[in-house]
Amino acid sequence: MAKLDDLAAQCIKCGFCLESCPTFLITGDESQSPRGRITLSREANRLGRWDQATHEALESCLGCRACETACPSGVQYGKILELAREATTKEHGRAIRKPFLNALTQPNLARMQFGLAGLLPGGRPPAILSRLLSGELPQADAPRLPSPAPWPALEDHDLPPARGEVYMLEGCVMRVLYPDVNEATERMLRRIGYRVRKVNAGCCGAMHAHSGYLAEAESRAQSLAQAMPDDLPIIINSAGCGSTIREYGGVIGVGLEGFAHRAKEVSTFLLEHGLADALRRSPGLPGMVATYHDACHLLHGQKVKDPPRALLGAIPGLSLVPLPESDLCCGSAGTYNIFQPTKARTLLERKWANVESTGAGVVITGNPGCQAWIAQAAREHGQVVEVRHTLDVLEASFSGWRVGGE
Ligand code: SF4
Ligand code: SF4
The missing domain is CATH 3.40.50.10700 (AF0625-like)
Incomplete structure (x- = not known):
């Protein structure tokens, strides 16, 4: 993969990223550091052979990209990780993960899974499922589905004059776990004069991209763009979705640079359009x-x-x-x-x-x-x-x- 080699070649092995890396902090192991992972991936790519040790080094990476913030050379570690994971997942990946992700990114199936897992002792998914997905016992409970009291109705006389429309990404996980956050986002937008145009949009591909399933991520990216065709801002309140969509045109989202440019992180958009003044009042x-x-x-x-x-x-x-x-x-x-x-x-x-x-x-x-x-x-x-x-x-x-x- 020439692209992976070009990206990895930007690393000058200075090690400035090591102390920012959570997995290096808790293990002290070079293979669990950004520099170690880049070196292993570049070598595996050169040899065309992704061994188990390299697979495990990449598996243990959070994809948090703290190393990018720390890196003085501007190494695009997130892109290296996605490309390397695609290669290593083909050889060593756990077969159950792709169907698991497919289900997690379909809101109705995800709702059913969380609901069923929540009924099990301890509210935790079964150990057998965790062993198949990770080889380890589970630590994460099935997420609780909160049921907050409804917000009071928004009165028109509390709102500024309308000044435009936006799209809003509802998110696979957000719409299942925290639909009230999407509602709060719509209300914030109305408080600065924007209405949300409703569309039936699906998954952005973030979870598949981060796990190395790039073809699946690509098809989701293209479908999402088709669901939001007009030249309106796209407001995003999930950090993981936002970072993926705003980078369409890199590893995934071929030809979607214009779509990526329309994607706006919600707090930035609200601040730029005057919400702080409304909050002070x-x-x-x-x-x-x-x-x-x-x-x-x-x-x-x-x-x-x-x-x-x-x-x-x-x-x-x-x-x-x-x-x-x-x-x-x-x-x-x-x-x-x-x-x-x-x-x-x-x-x-x-x-x-x-x-x-x-x-x-x-x-x-x-x-x-x-x-x-x-x-x-x-x-x-x-x-x-x-x-x-x-x-x-x-x-x-x-x-x-x-x-x-x-
Ligand atoms: S990723 Fe950046 S900070 Fe880390 S070793 Fe390479 S060049 Fe240095
Ligand atoms: S993405 Fe996070 S866990 Fe992975 S190498 Fe970078 S800092 Fe470490």
Whole structure:
């Protein structure tokens, strides 16, 4: 693969990325570092032989892309990983994973799976399924399906004049686990004058791309673009979907550079269109102390750090306290907590210790996977901390805090 070799050749082996890499931090093993993985992949690609050791080095990667943020040479590690995983998955991949991902990205099937798994003892998927998917015992509970109280109706006299339409990506996981976050996103858009044009759009291909199933990811990318043909902004509130769509035209999404350019990260769009001023005039959340966890595909994948903090900082009465290691992956990482449960658990416990050290009563994040995984830690540690999506908290500043979230 010439493309993989060209990308890997950008690495000058300086090692500046090592300390930013969660798997290197918890193992101290060079093969579990970005530099080690790039070296192994380049060599395997040159030989045309992807051995088991290289496969395992790539398997244990979170795909968090913290190494890209740290790299002074601009190495595009995420693209290297997707290409290398495609090669190694063909030889060593677990056959069950592709149908598993196919089911996870069909909302009706995913809803049924989560519901059934939630009925099992401990609310956790069966050990046999986890062993087939990962070779290890499960650590991730079936995500709970929260049932928050409905938002109050939005009155037209509370809203600014209409100024346009947008598309909104509902997301495979988001629409099943947190449909209220999609509703909050629509309400935020209306509060700055935008209406959401409804379309029947499917999966963006992110989970397949990150797992090495590039042909499946490509067909999903093309279908998504067909479902949103007009020249409108596409608002995205899931970090993982956003980083994939905004990079269409790279490894997947052939010819979809224009579509990628229309894709907008939600907090950035809201900030640029004046939501902070509206938030300052809202009732706010008096006395609330919260902290913010950076979803990797927001911070490292899309370089979005300040906009969510700026919006949350505009909420009257809300104290946002810094989270130590907020830029370190929580271990959720798409399907990482299902495919690599032991390492994911280590990272979750580290994240939780950092959350507890802040004394905050709420953890805010911008990705449904992080939200569900950190919410599991909150349940396991006595449910004294709530875990909410950024959009949920922003809407609460106008409409009040709702019980029944996570
Ligand atoms: S990926 Fe970047 S930071 Fe890491 S070793 Fe290569 S050049 Fe250095
Ligand atoms: S993507 Fe994350 S886990 Fe993988 S090499 Fe980069 S920093 Fe390490």
